[in-house]
Structure formats: structure tokens, C-alpha cells
Amino acid sequence: MVHIINVACIQNCATDDLQGNLACLDDLIHEAVHRGADTVALPEACEFLSDDNDAMKAHAKPLDDHSAFRMLQSRAERHRVWMLIGSLTARDENGLMVNRSLLVNPKGDLVSHYDKIHMFDAKVPGQKMSRESDLYRPGTRAKLVSLFGAVMGMSICYDVRFPHLYRSLAKAGATILSVPAAFMQATGEAHWHSLLRARAIENGCFVIAPAQTGHHYGTRHSYGHSLIVDPWGRVIADAGTEVGVSMGAIDLDEVTRARSSIMSLNHDRRFEPPAPTAMQDPVNGRCGA
Structure with a gap:
């Protein structure tokens, strides 16, 4: 089993210019390979972002007819690297839109995919209401995949706020967690580093989190700071806010060391959940909704 994986996180700023986005990704992938990456990780929605839902729907294609997927698949084969395509806006076998993360091997074969489970339906200050559920069919299955003998648990962006997903992945054998993202500027400043660490x-896992950065359209900005975090919570690569490539070496022995030091994955215990209760009014002592 390979014990050191040289990971490159690609950090881009996608817009509604598909060909421009793909040209940028092509250049960044080439740079990553030139710098010695054997695994290249791309952000969520790396190929296309628009504030026009009709444009998003028109862009979404099945993988067999998805020009961005074909291009990225060919680059994995050309450069002989593993490629985590953080996510593409695609259509599933029923023609429904999905936010889909894909892992491609150095032969260009699609090894596995994961459809984002948790939809970002939220009102971020300074932004219009975000409703991913208006566009995408949520995924229903957590996914594990083998990578250089490691086990990677796949996720996307907003999933990071649901720790039980990652606990289940780690308990099932994950040693690496992937969290490709297009995290908004305001929420990124508040929570990104803390959530990933x-x-x-x-879970005693490495976290690989390639992210988008910069101004996409209107008031939409992404936070950047693609991260690689080790199982002790140390940030070993942080891309900052510029478009580019950040590199980190993942030493899988660090997982063993962290888990043998703090064995919390083995210490989960069942317990009775608390019964719901009414909140007490702190001023007059009465209970109310």
C-alpha cells in the first residue's frame, strides 16, 4: 500500500463561461502534475456557475454527453493521475439534475460517484435566498472508494455541517474525507476552517477540501482557502484566496498514529436521546414555544 499521497487542490473561480472555466482548469491541472501531484482534486461546481436557474438546467447533461466530464476524464488519463472532480452539474439515469462528485483513475475510468445529500437551502446575509433543492435531486447514499490503498469518504460542501455523515464514513473505514466546495465568503470566514478541522x-482522518474562490456573478463570492488537514487537525496546505494550486503530502501512517493516541472511534456508546421540552421564559419563569 502507498503510504504517501501527493495531493494537489485546484482552486478556481467558475462562471457561466464553460469554455473559459475548462481552459483555466486545464492549465491548473497541468501545473499540478508538473509539481508532482499523483492525485488532483477539483472544487464543487468546478465547470459552471450561474445565477440563472434556466442556464444551470440547460447546462446539466448526462455524463455520456457532458463535455466537461469528458475533458477532465481525458486529462486524468493523459497525465496518469487520480482525479477527484469535486462536482459537476449533471443529470442522473432518470434525467434529474444532481450535484455529482466523481473519482476518475489514471486510466480515465470512472471509479465512483457521489450525489450531494444535503441541499444548501439557506439565507446568507447579503445574498438572495439559496435553494439548491429547487435545482437538484438530493443523493441518498454515502460513498466510500479505494484510493492508493486508502479509503476515501466522499462528500460535497454543505454536507460538512452534518457530522454524523462523516462519523458513519469513518466507522465504515474511511481514512480520507473529501469535501470539495464553493463555500460563500461570509460563511467561509465564519466556519470553513473550524468545520474542516x-x-x-x-474522525482521525485526513480532509481534502478543494474550493472555489473569488467573484462568480452579482453578489456571489466564494471564500477560497482550499485546505488539506491532517488527522490531528493541523492544516498542511491552505491555498489562500488566489486562483491556483496548493500541494500537500498525505502520510497515511498519521491516521494510525492519531487513532492509536485518541481512540474515540472505538468509544461510541448508545444512549437514550433527550425528550423534547418547552423553553422556559427567563424573565417570568413561564414555559412557552
Whole structure:
């Protein structure tokens, strides 16, 4: 089993210019390979972002007819690298839109895919209401996949706020967690580093989190800071806010060391959940909704 994986996180700024986005990704992938990456990880929605839902729907294609997927698949084969395509806006076998993460091997074969489970339906200050559920069919299955003898648990962006997903992946054998993202600027400043470090620490896993950065359209900005975090919660690569490539060496022995030091994955215990209760009014002592 390979014990060191040289990972490159690609950080781009996707717009509704598909060909421009793909040209940028092509250049960044070439740079990553030139710098010695054997695994290249791309962000969520790396190929296309628009504030026009009709444009998003028109762009979404089945993988067999998806020009971005074909291009990225060919680059994995050309450069002989593993490629985590953070996510593409695609259509499933029923023609429904999905936010789909894909892992391609150095032969260009699609090894596995994961459809984002948790939809980002939220009102971020300074942004219009985001409703991913208006576009995408949520996924229903957690996914594990083998990578250089490691086991990677796949996820996407907003999933990171649901720790039980990552606990289930780690308990099932994950040693690496992938969290490709297009995290908004405001929520990124508040939570991005903390959430990713927490997922790494509590599960004794490496976290690979390639992210988008910069201004996409209108008021939409992404936070950047693609991260690689080790199982002790140390950030070993942080891309900052510029478009580019950040590199990190994943030493899988670090997983063994962290888990043998703090064995919390073996210490989960069943417990009775608390019964719901009414909140007490702190002023007059009355209970109310």
C-alpha cells in the first residue's frame, strides 16, 4: 500500500463561461502534475456557475454527453493521475439534475460517484435566498472508494455541517474525507476552517477540501482557502484566496498514529436521546414555544 499521497487542490473561480472555466482548469491541472501531484482534486461546481436557474438546467447533461466530464476524464488519463472532480452539474439515469462528485483513475475510468445529500437551502446575509433543492435531486447514499490503498469518504460542501455523515464514513473505514466546495465568503470566514478541522479531528482522518474562490456573478463570492488537514487537525496546505494550486503530502501512517493516541472511534456508546421540552421564559419563569 502507498503510504504517501501527493495531493494537489485546484482552486478556481467558475462562471457561466464553460469554455473559459475548462481552459483555466486545464492549465491548473497541468501545473499540478508538473509539481508532482499523483492525485488532483477539483472544487464543487468546478465547470459552471450561474445565477440563472434556466442556464444551470440547460447546462446539466448526462455524463455520456457532458463535455466537461469528458475533458477532465481525458486529462486524468493523459497525465496518469487520480482525479477527484469535486462536482459537476449533471443529470442522473432518470434525467434529474444532481450535484455529482466523481473519482476518475489514471486510466480515465470512472471509479465512483457521489450525489450531494444535503441541499444548501439557506439565507446568507447579503445574498438572495439559496435553494439548491429547487435545482437538484438530493443523493441518498454515502460513498466510500479505494484510493492508493486508502479509503476515501466522499462528500460535497454543505454536507460538512452534518457530522454524523462523516462519523458513519469513518466507522465504515474511511481514512480520507473529501469535501470539495464553493463555500460563500461570509460563511467561509465564519466556519470553513473550524468545520474542516473538526471533521478531521473527531474522525482521525485526513480532509481534502478543494474550493472555489473569488467573484462568480452579482453578489456571489466564494471564500477560497482550499485546505488539506491532517488527522490531528493541523492544516498542511491552505491555498489562500488566489486562483491556483496548493500541494500537500498525505502520510497515511498519521491516521494510525492519531487513532492509536485518541481512540474515540472505538468509544461510541448508545444512549437514550433527550425528550423534547418547552423553553422556559427567563424573565417570568413561564414555559412557552
